[in-house]
Amino acid sequence: MRHPIIIGLQYGDEGKGKITDILAEHAKWVIRFNGGNNAGHTIWIGGKKLVTHSVPSGVMYPGARNYIGPGCVVDPQSLRKEIEEISQAKGSPLGPEHLSVDYRAHLTLPVHIALDAMREKTANSIGTTKRGIGPTYVAKMDRYGVRAGDLGSSGIEDKVKALCDAYAPLLAAHKLPASTHEDNMAAVREAEWLQAYVTREEAPFYDVARNERCLLEGAQGALLDVDHGSYPFVTSSNTMSGSAASGAPFPLSRLGGVIGIAKAYVTRVGQGELATELNDATGERIRKNGGEFGATTGRPRRVGWLDLDELRTAVRLSDTRWIVLSKADVLSGEKEVFCRYQGKLVRFEGWANVVNGTSLDKNFEKYVEFIERAVGVAVTAVGTGADRSHLFWRKSQPDFWAD
Ligand code: IMP
Numbered sequence: 001m002r003h004p005i006i007i008g009l010q011y012g013d014e015g016k017g018k019i020t021d022i023l024a025e026h027a028k029w030v031i032r033f034n035g036g037n038n039a040g041h042t043i044w045i046g047g048k049k050l051v052t053h054s055v056p057s058g059v060m061y062p063g064a065r066n067y068i069g070p071g072c073v074v075d076p077q078s079l080r081k082e083i084e085e086i087s088q089a090k091g092s093p094l095g096p097e098h099l100s101v102d103y104r105a106h107l108t109l110p111v112h113i114a115l116d117a118m119r120e121k122t123a124n125s126i127g128t129t130k131r132g133i134g135p136t137y138v139a140k141m142d143r144y145g146v147r148a149g150d151l152g153s154s155g156i157e158d159k160v161k162a163l164c165d166a167y168a169p170l171l172a173a174h175k176l177p178a179s180t181h182e183d184n185m186a187a188v189r190e191a192e193w194l195q196a197y198v199t200r201e202e203a204p205f206y207d208v209a210r211n212e213r214c215l216l217e218g219a220q221g222a223l224l225d226v227d228h229g230s231y232p233f234v235t236s237s238n239t240m241s242g243s244a245a246s247g248a249p250f251p252l253s254r255l256g257g258v259i260g261i262a263k264a265y266v267t268r269v270g271q272g273e274l275a276t277e278l279n280d281a282t283g284e285r286i287r288k289n290g291g292e293f294g295a296t297t298g299r300p301r302r303v304g305w306l307d308l309d310e311l312r313t314a315v316r317l318s319d320t321r322w323i324v325l326s327k328a329d330v331l332s333g334e335k336e337v338f339c340r341y342q343g344k345l346v347r348f349e350g351w352a353n354v355v356n357g358t359s360l361d362k363n364f365e366k367y368v369e370f371i372e373r374a375v376g377v378a379v380t381a382v383g384t385g386a387d388r389s390h391l392f393w394r395k396s397q398p399d400f401w402a403d
Contacts, residue, residue, distance in 0.1 A: 002256030003214040004400040005241045008221030009314040011268040012235075013292075013301060014261040015326035015383055017041045018391060020057040020217055023259075023400060028212040029205070030058030030066050033247030034237040035219030036073035036108060036136065037082075038129040040295025050089055051295050054079050056217055059086050059094060067204065070104030071237065071247020072219075073136040074148060076191035078108075100199040103149025106140045108132045109187050111164055111179035118174050126233050127270025129296050137236040139163060151188065151195045160184045209254035213401055216244040216255070222314035233272025241318040256401065260320035260377075262311055264328040264367075267292050267301040276304035276340045290330040305338040305345065308374040315375045322398060325371065326383035328354045328364065329390070337367060341374055354384045355392055368394075 004023070008014040021043070024030050037053035043060060044050070054074060058064030068074060079101075087093045112132030119135075120128055128134060139145045144163045150156045164181045171178055205214060218239055223229045225239040237243070241258040244250055265286055268274050278286065283303045286292070292301040315323070331337055334350040348370070351361040360368065360382065368379050380398060384390045 001209075001211070001213070001401050002254055002403055003209060003216060003250070004256045004259055005216040005218065005244045006259045006261065007218035007239065007241050007318055007320075009223075009260040009262040009311055009318065009320065009323070010221045010266050011223050011272075012039070012220040013267055013269070013295070014221060014263050016217075016261045017043065017057065018326065018383060018388055019259065019261060019324050019381070020215070021060075021388055022391065023215050024056075024058040024064055025061055026213060027058060027064055027215040029208060029214040030056040030064055031069055031205070031214060031216050031244075031248045031250070032056045032067070033069045033071045033216055033218060033244045033250075034239055035235065036131065036133050037075050037078045038131045038133045038235060038296060039219040042295050048089060050085060052082055052086065053296060055082055055086065055094075055099060058215070059098065060090065064098070066099045067248070068099070068101045068105055069248040070102045071243055071249075072102075073106045073108050073133060073140075073237075074101060074194075075108035075131065076194050077187065078131075080193065096197045099197055100204075101148050101194065101197045102204070103147060103198050103200045105148045106136050106145040107148060107150075107188075107191065108136045109146065109160070109163070109184045111167055111184050112136045112139065114171060114176065114179040115167055118171060118176055121174070126272070129294075131296070134236040135167075139167070142166070146188070148194060148198045149200060151192055151198065156188060157185060160188055203249065203251075205248060205250050205254075209251050214250070216248060216250060218244065222260075222318050223310060225317075228317050230272050233270065241320075257321035258318055259322045259324060259380075259400065260315060260318060261324045261326055262306070262314075263290075263326050264331055264383075265290075265306050266304045266310075268304075269294050269297070269299050269301050274302050274304050275310075276307050276338070276345070278303050278305065282334070286330060290327055305340060306371070307340040308371060309340055309342065311371070312375045315377050320377055322380040322400075323371075323375070323377050324381045324383065324391075325368065325379045328382050329384050339367070339370065339374075341370075346370070354382060360392065360394070
């Protein structure tokens with residue numbers, strides 16, 4: 001058995017949620033390997049909307065165990081809120097038997113959030129989610145980080161003090177109040193509940209991967225990867241499939257194919273280039289029809305035509321095996337649709353409905369075939385509507401866990 005990795009192939013918000021939900025139902029373990037509460041995943045439970053940020057997508061399935069890996073960062077306060085909301089929606093507590101946090105995951109504390117806000121006020125702002133994600137990874141690399149496994153330890157106070165002292169001059173230079181040792185310690189004390197969820201196994205999936213189905217869930221998208229994305233307008237973690245091995249951590253030889261999710265158009269939140277951006281009525285319409293407003297921040301997302309030059313790079317870098325083309329229905333009713341290919345816009349006739357009867361609309365099929373030729377990978381499924389059942393498999397659904 002090998003275990004699939006789901007990632008976004010654009011700038012996040014590709015609609016990974018739907019396919020993740022479908023597969024999570026069959027998985028024993030759902031593992032997040034990067035990012036923190038900058039991500040936003042909308043789920044509907046009994047007609048009630050719930051937005052999750054840090055927890056993996058298996059939390060709604062009673063049989064699934066969810067793991068937040070060491071490649072992730074965790075804001076304890078935000079995680080607690082999520083756990084409470086999910087428990088309430090499910091009608092049963094989301095306890096440590098369903099959710100584990102690797103002891104090596106770094107904690108996002110008030111000082112990180114203050115630093116993120118500070119940076120966003122400077123000329124070098126990139127439009128972050130202001131959740132303190134970047135500064136948490138910075139402090140990790142700087143060896144000042146505080147980890148989930150430090151909670152309750154005798155040395156934590158010294159670590160928190162060193163962290164606050166290290167970044168105090170930066171806040172002072174911007175004439176901002178210090179994020180004090182006391183305030184950060186208060187947050188750490190408040191986070192002691194998290195200890196019950198912390199696991200300390202060094203290689204948690206080494207044996208598990210032999211006989212229990214796992215699903216590796218990436219956050220954000222390939223083009224926001226700190227190494228391979230559109231730097232500096234990127235997030236601060238590795239969002240590519242390759243980081244599943246270290247961020248989970250997961251045995252390399254047990255990793256399976258990559259399921260890459262791409263929207264039928266493209267959206268981006270925050271600054272950075274968007275070559276196909278639509279600043280007109282068509283862009284407005286797509287934003288509205290697609291509900292393109294940030295799940296985490298509520299910001300309107302920038303909208304553009306699908307960029308096949310970028311998609312091809314993302315597919316290659318992440319070694320994508322199956323593409324799921326999501327939200328194709330959002331473009332239904334457009335007279336004409338465009339793609340960027342080899343630097344130029346290519347025009348396609350629009351479609352009224354993505355699916356006619358039991359097959360894809362002919363114009364839409366042409367669009368899909370062009371995408372496949374341009375990027376060199378098959379589009380396995382197409383998103384045809386908001387509901388979980390609105391997914392059209394072009395052939396039969398592959399066995400994503402096959403060897
Ligand atoms: P950060 O991750 O908060 O540091 O933000 C860095 C960049 O990544 C900004 O452009 C954000 O808008 C973007 N970003 C981070 N997380 C997401 C996400 O889940 N969806 C879309 N964009 C994201």
